[in-house]
Amino acid sequence: MPYAVALGLDLDDWRLAAGLEQPVRSEAAALIGTSDLDAAEVEMLQRHPILHIDAQEMMQTGVGERVQAALQIRAGEANAWYLHIDLDVGGPEQSPGGFTPAPYWPPRQHILEAARATVQTLPVKVASLAVYNPAADTSGRGVRFGLDMAMALVG
Numbered sequence: 001m002p003y004a005v006a007l008g009l010d011l012d013d014w015r016l017a018a019g020l021e022q023p024v025r026s027e028a029a030a031l032i033g034t035s036d037l038d039a040a041e042v043e044m045l046q047r048h049p050i051l052h053i054d055a056q057e058m059m060q061t062g063v064g065e066r067v068q069a070a071l072q073i074r075a076g077e078a079n080a081w082y083l084h085i086d087l088d089v090g091g092p093e094q095s096p097g098g099f100t101p102a103p104y105w106p107p108r109q110h111i112l113e114a115a116r117a118t119v120q121t122l123p124v125k126v127a128s129l130a131v132y133n134p135a136a137d138t139s140g141r142g143v144r145f146g147l148d149m150a151m152a153l154v155g
Contacts, residue, residue, distance in 0.1 A: 003031075006082075009044065026050050028078035032067060032114055033058055033089040035102035053114075055089065058106035064113035071121040080125040083118055083153065087146055088131045094145040097136020108145065115152040127153050 004010040008023025015023060026048040035055035037045070045052050051070055057063075088098030091105030106114075118124065129146050137143060 025077065027074060030071065030074065033106065033111065035104050055102065055104055055106050058110050058114060063106070063110040064117040067114045068117040068121045071118060075122050079123060081122040083124045083127040085115065085129050085149055086131045087129055087142060087149065090145055093141070095132065095142040096139070097133035097142070098131055112148060112152045115149055116155070119153050
């Protein structure tokens with residue numbers, strides 16, 4: 001839903017309350033690592049020129065190069081980019097207790113590669129990590145994954 005709000009597809013009052021006067025253009029948006037889209041989300045991606053790389057595509061080797069090549073075409077669409085990563089994209093092995101378990105997930109290293117490729121390609125000014133349930137992470141795997149993701153973004 002926050003993605004739709006930022007793109008001006010729904011709840012304009014929320015977007016305006018957040019101080020985003022103009023919606024983000026679809027050409028300046030990307031969804032990378034999705035694995036469980038509902039019918040409305042699939043339809044939205046078909047109607048708008050949002051870059052979309054799903055989790056199955058990220059399961060193959062060379063994901064960093066593919067993400068970088070896809071993003072390079074759009075890098076000039078915005079002078080600043082916001083990067084949001086849902087840690088549950090790594091599945092229950094990497095992020096135990098994820099709130100929205102996906103039907104499949106790419107290998108940990110591929111997710112880190114995609115994150116590094118993104119910040120090397122786009123002028124990312126803000127990044128966030130989300131969907132972490134510390135109560136379900138008794139071994140600390142999720143927090144390590146989150147820290148590794150943060151390091152990939154700033155490293």
